[in-house]
Amino acid sequence: MRAGGVWQRLTEGVPARALAALAVLAALLLAAPVLSQLLPAGDYWLSILILMVYFAYIGQAWNIMMGFAGQLSLGHALYLGLGGYIAAALYANLGVGPWLGVFAAVCIAMLAGGLIGYLGFRFSVAGVYFALLTIAFAEFTRILFDHFKWVGASGGLFLKVEPEGSPFNLQGSPVLFYYVILVLAALAFVFCRWLLTGRLGYYWLAIREDPEAAQAAGINVFRYKMLAVLISSGLTALGGVWSAFYYKNLFPESAFSMGRSIEVTLAPIIGGLGTLVGPILGSALLVGLGDLFTTMAERLAEYGIKAGGLKQIGYGVALLLIVMFRREGVWPWLAHWLGFDRHRENQP
Amino acid sequence: MSGAHLAVRNIGKSFRGLRAVNDVAFDVPAGAIHALIGPNGAGKTTCFNMIAGVYPPDGGTILLDEHSIAGLRPDQICAAGVGRTFQIVRPFMGLTVEENVTIGALAHCRHVPEARALARELLEELGLGDRRTARAASLTLPDRKRLEVARALATRPRLLLLDEVMAGLRPTETDQMVAFLKELNARTGVTILLIEHVMRAVMALSQHIVVLHHGEKIAEGRPEDVTRDPAVLDVYLGQEVH
Numbered sequence: 348m349r350a351g352g353v354w355q356r357l358t359e360g361v362p363a364r365a366l367a368a369l370a371v372l373a374a375l376l377l378a379a380p381v382l383s384q385l386l387p388a389g390d391y392w393l394s395i396l397i398l399m400v401y402f403a404y405i406g407q408a409w410n411i412m413m414g415f416a417g418q419l420s421l422g423h424a425l426y427l428g429l430g431g432y433i434a435a436a437l438y439a440n441l442g443v444g445p446w447l448g449v450f451a452a453v454c455i456a457m458l459a460g461g462l463i464g465y466l467g468f469r470f471s472v473a474g475v476y477f478a479l480l481t482i483a484f485a486e487f488t489r490i491l492f493d494h495f496k497w498v499g500a501s502g503g504l505f506l507k508v509e510p511e512g513s514p515f516n517l518q519g520s521p522v523l524f525y526y527v528i529l530v531l532a533a534l535a536f537v538f539c540r541w542l543l544t545g546r547l548g549y550y551w552l553a554i555r556e557d558p559e560a561a562q563a564a565g566i567n568v569f570r571y572k573m574l575a576v577l578i579s580s581g582l583t584a585l586g587g588v589w590s591a592f593y594y595k596n597l598f599p600e601s602a603f604s605m606g607r608s609i610e611v612t613l614a615p616i617i618g619g620l621g622t623l624v625g626p627i628l629g630s631a632l633l634v635g636l637g638d639l640f641t642t643m644a645e646r647l648a649e650y651g652i653k654a655g656g657l658k659q660i661g662y663g664v665a666l667l668l669i670v671m672f673r674r675e676g677v678w679p680w681l682a683h684w685l686g687f688d689r690h691r692e693n694q695p
Numbered sequence: 696m697s698g699a700h701l702a703v704r705n706i707g708k709s710f711r712g713l714r715a716v717n718d719v720a721f722d723v724p725a726g727a728i729h730a731l732i733g734p735n736g737a738g739k740t741t742c743f744n745m746i747a748g749v750y751p752p753d754g755g756t757i758l759l760d761e762h763s764i765a766g767l768r769p770d771q772i773c774a775a776g777v778g779r780t781f782q783i784v785r786p787f788m789g790l791t792v793e794e795n796v797t798i799g800a801l802a803h804c805r806h807v808p809e810a811r812a813l814a815r816e817l818l819e820e821l822g823l824g825d826r827r828t829a830r831a832a833s834l835t836l837p838d839r840k841r842l843e844v845a846r847a848l849a850t851r852p853r854l855l856l857l858d859e860v861m862a863g864l865r866p867t868e869t870d871q872m873v874a875f876l877k878e879l880n881a882r883t884g885v886t887i888l889l890i891e892h893v894m895r896a897v898m899a900l901s902q903h904i905v906v907l908h909h910g911e912k913i914a915e916g917r918p919e920d921v922t923r924d925p926a927v928l929d930v931y932l933g934q935e936v937h
């Protein structure tokens with residue numbers, strides 16, 4: 348396909364105003380490391396932005412399975428953890444650089460995803476039972492890694508801080524990590540749009556809506572569900588590699604935790620399942636709110652009021668409000684309000 | 696595109712002891728329009744489900760142009776040239792009308808724009824052109840039935856299985872659907888097997904009727920003969936056949 352054809356496929360049906368808004372957002376994000384230095388505590392704001400982009404990226408990856416193909420995974424920490432551990436262990440133990448290790452990391456995560464998908468879809472383990480299967484695998488792997496000496500077992504795996512380290516070994520300042528995750532998030536956004544506007548995207552939506560009717564319309568449901576898991580787990584593992592090198596420490600207890608799996612799902616749910624902007628918007632809201640609550644708790648602590656759980660309660664309330672009033676997420680509502688969804692008549 | 700010959704040979708199906716279909720056999724020659732009728736629970740939909748691959752028959756064979764399709768998956772049977780509608784309609788509710796039909800068309804179109812063009816064409820033909828961008832969930836029941844037909848047709852079937860697509864339609868809408876199917880059959884030669892309770896439509900469309908009762912075939916033949924058959928009249932006693 349020629350470049351013009353690709354561009355047309357990506358932008359068809361998107362109002363010009365939405366494209367313009369996207370371009371402005373992209374420009375702002377590109378300039379953010381410079382802009383943040385104009386603010387007091389600029390490094391702090393950059394670290395917040397890094398989190399936003401990271402959760403937008405892994406949310407996008409998770410959304411392929413749940414939002415597009417309708418397969419609920421509550422075990423995405425498995426792919427994050429596997430990706431991170433494999434690339435980090437290859438680097439720390441064997442000196443294999445992350446740009447090479449990432450291939451091993453992604454392949455193994457996809458193998459794990461493929462195995463879960465095969466078991467789930469071949470034996471018709473659907474809905475919440477499939478979600479349980481994904482949790483079981485993450486938990487099982489956590490226990491395995493707790494005893495896996497090569498990666499430090501329960502004592503954890505650490506990457507040295509290398510002040511002189513090369514960017515080619517994913518060593519450097521937060522600005523480097525910011526641009527790496529930004530590029531990943533941008534590519535994932537475009538890739539998902541490309542998938543969604545093609546045959547595969549239509550097939551996924553059909554499977555999400557009604558697998559039996561999809562099959563009657565000629566869709567090999569097993570094959571396309573498998574593709575969703577493979578793509579989603581591979582992309583998630585990339586995020587895991589990034590996160591391992593950014594934080595420089597890994598513990599089975601947290602890397603494969605249920606909490607981490609849930610964290611992956613929040614941004615797309617709040618932003619809008621199955622939408623492309625949803626994970627981005629949801630992540631901005633969540634990380635933003637989280638930061639707000641943390642700051643508030645700190646202020647309250649200055650007055651001697653203990654409010655340590657404020658962030659968790661805040662997340663809980665935000666989720667509750669979404670579930671009660673904006674079941675489809677914030678983006679579909681915002682997009683409608685902004686007039687970005689003209690091509691689709693949504694009235695009941 | 697032309698029609699396929701369907702041959703159903705002594706198929707049966709039990710659900711936990713209940714014999715839903717028992718030793719049923721019939722033929723639908725290429726390009727013909729046949730009807731499958733019978734009272735509620737006679738096993739009509741179960742026959743469709745076996746032909747379409749929802750579940751395999753307990754025994755017997757199903758041939759499409761002399762190739763056995765019994766036991767294949769529904770998507771394989773679709774690819775072999777069988778399109779079907781669901782009695783209880785199941786459009787992709789969250790998607791637009793056009794997206795619904797585009798998905799069907801992707802069974803043979805490589806690219807989305809091509810599939811979408813075909814979808815638009817079919818929607819125009821079925822009178823759903825102006826509902827293109829509406830969500831399927833917002834359609835009325837008659838429109839949903841039309842959408843089912845459009846999606847099934849989009850897969851370019853050589854055999855079309857229609858499960859009560861006229862139920863719930865007003866008489867004028869029924870006549871429109873009958874006219875559409877007649878024209879479609881004449882133009883493309885697609886073989887049609889329809890399950891229908893609306894006898895008006897059955898009499899207007901079909902050249903041959905198979906009657907099921909309690910899972911067994913109790914009669915078959917030309918419409919005017921079948922509706923005079925004592926066994927059929929007995930089953931439909933108190934119900935209107937004409």
Ligand SMILES: Nc1ncnc2c1ncn2[C@@H]1O[C@H](COP(=O)(O)OP(=O)(O)OP(=O)(O)O)[C@@H](O)[C@H]1O
Binds near residue numbers: 710713715734736
């Ligand atoms: N999946 C199933 N599981 C159990 N029983 C079933 C199943 N499908 C159909 N049956 C039973 O098989 C019998 C035949 O049902 P079927 O749906 O084929 O009838 P039908 O002729 O299509 O009736 P109707 O005119 O009401 O649509 C009924 O007694 C029904 O309850």
Ligand SMILES: [Mg+2]
Binds near residue numbers: 740782
């Ligand atoms: Mg039925």
